[in-house]
Amino acid sequence: MNKKKALPILFAVMFLVMVGFGIIIPVMPFYAEQLGATPMQLGLLMAVYSLMQLLFSPFWGRVSDRIGRKPVIMIGISGLALSFFLLALSTQLWMLFAARVIGGVLSAANMPTVMAYVADITSDEDRGKGMGIIGAAVGLGFIFGPAIGGVFSQGNLAIPFYVAGVLSLITLLFVLFVLKESTSPEQRSTQVKKRGMLPKGPVSILYFLSFFVTFSLAGLEATFAYFAAEKAGLGTVQLGYIFMIMGLGGAIVQGGLVGKMTRKYGEGFVIQLGIVVSGIGFGLILLIDGFVTAAIFLTIFGVGNGLIRPSVSSLLTKTSTAGHGSTTGLLSSFDSLGRILGPPLGGLLFSLAIGLPYISGILVSVLAFVLYRIYAARMKSPKSQAS
Structure with a gap:
């Protein structure tokens, strides 16, 4: 894939992913409160997502080395879409927790795999530029997402979750039809042979x-x-x-x-x-x-x-x-x-x-x-x- 075309596509993918994620931020506390969540339970609801990301990000990174970046990115975005729809349909507090766990486990694939994709397609000289573009996409997504979520929450608190889910599905189709794989079978074989999951040395x-x-x-x-x-x-x-x-x-x-x-x-x-x-x-x-x-x-x-x-x-x-x-x-x-x-x-x-x-x-x-x-x-x- 042409490297000059790949970075703007990755920017668009991460921007759309983070807009979808950001949409639910201003709504989640009130939505959880409607289902009887205490402040402590709300904190746990937020923390469990990061905990799943902590546990599963290395796993998905290794999987992307083995099977390629594109399918793992698609798994991550599909997981986000599923979690958003599950959140929208939740009628009890445990369902919110289940949706957050599922979303955390699967969406943990997104960030590390996109960063690995950038590393695949950039030279050492342009690596910082590529990583910066992804960081900018994340930042802009977090700016626009909550604002959109606030607008859609005025009528029904469940609507932002449906909006985020639909946006994730659109992003998934965008990845499916536009984004090309960044690694060849030979490159994947080479990366799988590399060892050192636990960091050593400097x-x-x-x-x-x-x-x-x-x-x-x-x-x-x-x-x-x-x-x-x-x-x-x-x-x-x-x-x-x-x-x-x-x-x-x-x-x-x-x-x-x-x-x-x-x-x-x-x-x-x-x-x-x-x-x-x-x-x-x-x-x-x-x-x-x-x-x-x-x-x-x-x-x-x-x-x-x-x-x-x-x-x-x-x-x-x-x-x-x-x-x-x-x-x-x-x-x-x-x-x-x-x-x-x-x-x-x-x-x-x-x-x-x-x-x-x-x-x-x-x-x-x-x-x-x-x-x-x-x-x-x-x-x-x-x-x-x-x-």
């Missing part, structure tokens, strides 16, 4: 770095609404705009800047710059006093985060000797772990002092920076062997 450090980045982001997302309300009196509508501005900033950086910067300076420089900018963003958030400062400071953080994630994905697929699917599957698993652990710890820190989640974010940024320096030093060692 390359393992990048997985933990990614975990800490996602962990601190999840803690911020879980607490910022309360922090902004207390510090600056911001309401839900204003917060929606702020997160939209942050998302657009991150998407612009990932879609346009990351590729140019990684090509010119290398992924290592961009990762370190992103960590520093994120750390500064965490510090500035402590100083917000209104809508404008909140939007600017949160966007600074978002830009830093947007520099890190595609650059880590790019560097990992270059340096790991495991198959691309195995590598990106394990990376997605570490990201899921960060999304599981970040919100409860962020909430706990916020309950102790409202600024603690962001002070801890600065400390985690310092830790991430140190981890990268250790990785870089060990990669320079003559004895170092990437795995």
Whole structure:
């Protein structure tokens, strides 16, 4: 398949997937509440999805190395569609949990397989650009999805789930008829023979770095609404705009800047710059006093985060000797772990002092920076062997 045509198609696929996923975000709490969910049960409903992604992302990554990217992407999108329709038809709380488990297990195939596809079709020089384009698609999907969900929820809370399901089916047809397979039988045979699912050597450090980045982001997302309300009196509508501005900033950086910067300076420089900018963003958030400062400071953080994630994905697929699917599957698993652990710890820190989640974010940024320096030093060692 022509590489120039493949990236826009993958962008469209991930954008549509994330719009469908985002549609249900503003509706889920109220929908679950209608079926008798307590706040704790709602938290578990959200967590079980990430838990399934944590457990199954490496599996689907390995499967995509074995049978190809396209069929696994189709499995992931089909799983999303099924889970959305099951959610729409749920009449009891256990049915919501069942739908989330099924959706988490099957949709865990999407992100690692799409990232592996990007690694298949891009040169080392353009890898950062490709990963950035996928990151931009995810960010834009999360911006538009919740807005669409809010519009469709006004009449009946089940309607957004049907909309998300239909959108997933449209995306599935798009993949079926437009997307071509990125690996040949010979390439799949080669990737299957590669070993090293568990990260070894310096390359393992990048997985933990990614975990800490996602962990601190999840803690911020879980607490910022309360922090902004207390510090600056911001309401839900204003917060929606702020997160939209942050998302657009991150998407612009990932879609346009990351590729140019990684090509010119290398992924290592961009990762370190992103960590520093994120750390500064965490510090500035402590100083917000209104809508404008909140939007600017949160966007600074978002830009830093947007520099890190595609650059880590790019560097990992270059340096790991495991198959691309195995590598990106394990990376997605570490990201899921960060999304599981970040919100409860962020909430706990916020309950102790409202600024603690962001002070801890600065400390985690310092830790991430140190981890990268250790990785870089060990990669320079003559004895170092990437795995």
